[in-house]
Amino acid sequence: MAFVDVLGFKDLVNSSQNDVKVLRNITSALSTFYEWIWQWEADGVDSSFAFTQFSDSVVLSALADTQDSFEMLLQLMLGIVDIAYSNGIIVRGGIARGKLIHDREMVVGPAMVDAYLLESSIAKYPRIVISEELKNEFDVNLQEYVDSQPNLSEIPGFNKIFKQDDVDGLWYMDYVDPDEEFVIKHSKEDYLDSLKDIARKGLSNSDANVRMKYEWLERKLAAIY
Numbered sequence: 001m002a003f004v005d006v007l008g009f010k011d012l013v014n015s016s017q018n019d020v021k022v023l024r025n026i027t028s029a030l031s032t033f034y035e036w037i038w039q040w041e042a043d044g045v046d047s048s049f050a051f052t053q054f055s056d057s058v059v060l061s062a063l064a065d066t067q068d069s070f071e072m073l074l075q076l077m078l079g080i081v082d083i084a085y086s087n088g089i090i091v092r093g094g095i096a097r098g099k100l101i102h103d104r105e106m107v108v109g110p111a112m113v114d115a116y117l118l119e120s121s122i123a124k125y126p127r128i129v130i131s132e133e134l135k136n137e138f139d140v141n142l143q144e145y146v147d148s149q150p151n152l153s154e155i156p157g158f159n160k161i162f163k164q165d166d167v168d169g170l171w172y173m174d175y176v177d178p179d180e181e182f183v184i185k186h187s188k189e190d191y192l193d194s195l196k197d198i199a200r201k202g203l204s205n206s207d208a209n210v211r212m213k214y215e216w217l218e219r220k221l222a223a224i225y
Contacts, residue, residue: 002058012089090126192221
């Protein structure tokens with residue numbers, strides 16, 4: 001399961017009091033995210049996906065060790081890339097595996113706690129960190145599974161969407177420098193330019209803790225060029 005949080009949500013909501021377009025942009029981003037996640041089922045597949053959105057957070061889950069769980073990662077990546085480019089919104093999150101009850105009425109279980117802690121206490125920067133247990137599982141099974149699924153094996157770089165941070169060693173879903181197959185509505189260059197704009201605006205924030213997140217983003221972007 002994944003717990004994803006919109007960065008800078010408080011400031012966005014506060015600014016919407018003077019500019020209703022800001023609020024429309026937030027709701028548009030969340031709607032876009034929702035549509036990407038459910039596209040797998042919209043294609044006629046009866047999946048185990050579950051999706052919950054509250055305030056600035058999104059929770060999505062699927063049964064582990066099934067095609068659904070890998071499709072969830074694919075749709076998550078596509079959705080994050082889309083809202084970053086189209087809405088100027090970036091996210092932080094955590095992905096964990098474990099026991100979970102997730103339906104229309106509740107989201108509860110150890111997996112939820114683990115993913116939330118990854119997002120709130122570990123990730124720090126605009127990235128989606130995965131648990132050590134899940135990373136070890138991917139090391140063993142991800143390439144084998146991708147190779148066995150035509151719809152996934154046809155996507156270059158799907159088995160490389162997780163990268164290790166060169167500073168703290170954490171593994172995370174890298175939407176800052178995704179394979180071009182994930183940037184499907186625009187060019188990779190335009191996408192990176194949009195992230196540069198986001199970083200530039202974030203670096204002007206007066207809060208040092210906020211600027212730290214965008215300094216990380218700026219550093220990652222600088223390494224790409």
